Amino acid sequence: MADGSLGGFATLEELMEEYIPPEKLQHARRVLYGLNMGESVSAMMLDGALAERAKAMDFDLRSAVFRAAPEQMRPPRVVRIGLIQNKIVLPTDAPFTDQAMAIRERVGQMLDTAGQAGVKVVCLQEAWHMPFAFCTREKQWCEFAESAENGESVLFCQAASRRWGMVVICPILERDAAHNETVWNTAVVIGHNGNIIGKHRKNHIPRVGDFNESTYYMEGNTGHPVFETAFGRIAVNICYGRHHPMNWQAFGMNGAELVFNPAATVGELSEPLWPVEARNAAIANSYFVAAINRVGTEVFPREFTSGDGKPAHKDFGHFYGSSYVAAPDGSRSASLARHKDGLLVADIDLNLCRQTKDKWGFQMTARYDMYAEFFNRFVQPDFKPQIIRDPSL
Numbered sequence: 001m002a003d004g005s006l007g008g009f010a011t012l013e014e015l016m017e018e019y020i021p022p023e024k025l026q027h028a029r030r031v032l033y034g035l036n037m038g039e040s041v042s043a044m045m046l047d048g049a050l051a052e053r054a055k056a057m058d059f060d061l062r063s064a065v066f067r068a069a070p071e072q073m074r075p076p077r078v079v080r081i082g083l084i085q086n087k088i089v090l091p092t093d094a095p096f097t098d099q100a101m102a103i104r105e106r107v108g109q110m111l112d113t114a115g116q117a118g119v120k121v122v123c124l125q126e127a128w129h130m131p132f133a134f135c136t137r138e139k140q141w142c143e144f145a146e147s148a149e150n151g152e153s154v155l156f157c158q159a160a161s162r163r164w165g166m167v168v169i170c171p172i173l174e175r176d177a178a179h180n181e182t183v184w185n186t187a188v189v190i191g192h193n194g195n196i197i198g199k200h201r202k203n204h205i206p207r208v209g210d211f212n213e214s215t216y217y218m219e220g221n222t223g224h225p226v227f228e229t230a231f232g233r234i235a236v237n238i239c240y241g242r243h244h245p246m247n248w249q250a251f252g253m254n255g256a257e258l259v260f261n262p263a264a265t266v267g268e269l270s271e272p273l274w275p276v277e278a279r280n281a282a283i284a285n286s287y288f289v290a291a292i293n294r295v296g297t298e299v300f301p302r303e304f305t306s307g308d309g310k311p312a313h314k315d316f317g318h319f320y321g322s323s324y325v326a327a328p329d330g331s332r333s334a335s336l337a338r339h340k341d342g343l344l345v346a347d348i349d350l351n352l353c354r355q356t357k358d359k360w361g362f363q364m365t366a367r368y369d370m371y372a373e374f375f376n377r378f379v380q381p382d383f384k385p386q387i388i389r390d391p392s393l
């Protein structure tokens, strides 16, 4: 639909609730969304004032609770996390500083709501502070790039972090002054005291559809860092990195318990992949994944083509939001809306990571040495694929 909803529904779950009778819905939910500790993932009781605030400010507010089994030797490690998805606010031909200020003001409303809800770790969407202009291949959008140490967006998130004692993950278009003004796609991890713990630069840069990001920046050079915060070990796998299982795996091998996937992707390209990839990563790596997608349709001043023989156009398609949390046991939360700004608040018990490792043994049975040897051979120029041909052919 023109408003970006799913035929008038904000989420797939709401569409299913409308048309599947409750006694049948529980079966559909179990198969499609999994069970956590034997039950469907449910919403939490949030203070009514927060719901009022979300309504007044016109953003979607949803919640989820993931539990783990009680243990005798470790206390529960419940962390409240927040996922924020946002539209741009002003048209893309407005002065750049006005566009950036308006987005900060809007995201600030949701960051403060997250703080009021007791969120301890919050993450914003990929390049949240600007329009996702990489479809255009025009270079003026590089003006939005900022320092990862003291750019406006980082300073803004540091202030929110200090206000609420919250870890904030701030994904930006980075301008690296120390290295010839190079541009990167970067997530800055801000500790709960407002200190910068470190940064991660996007490892895999898309060359698909209108995502002409390789025109703007190169593959990141920061590896797979895991940030040890006051609230658990966190990593960031930026957008297109979610299509690369080894990218997810390396964060897990470095000890991540919670991986954020700040993204910007559109319905026509990837919507059927979205519910699968983050969830599969959570299962395969026995950690939580919080997948956050941009929302809205962004129209640019000049037409561009997509190199597919179709007519030139001014928009990218619809960024479908639908942010959600996936747990190591294969269960997942409901989504945020497909067409509205939103804040998803989730309680996750990090003890579930080790409990799932003990149950399934995916890491223990991984055969890293066998694959290390295979990849070593594969990267050699004289590699020969191991194909055994039917001798009768």
Ligand SMILES: NC(=O)NCCC(=O)O
Pocket (backbone or CB within 6 Å): 126, 206, 208, 211, 238, 239, 240, 241, 263, 264, 265, 266, 269, 270
């Ligand atoms: N931002 C970004 O990497 N988008 C690529 C498209 C996709 O991965 O769905």
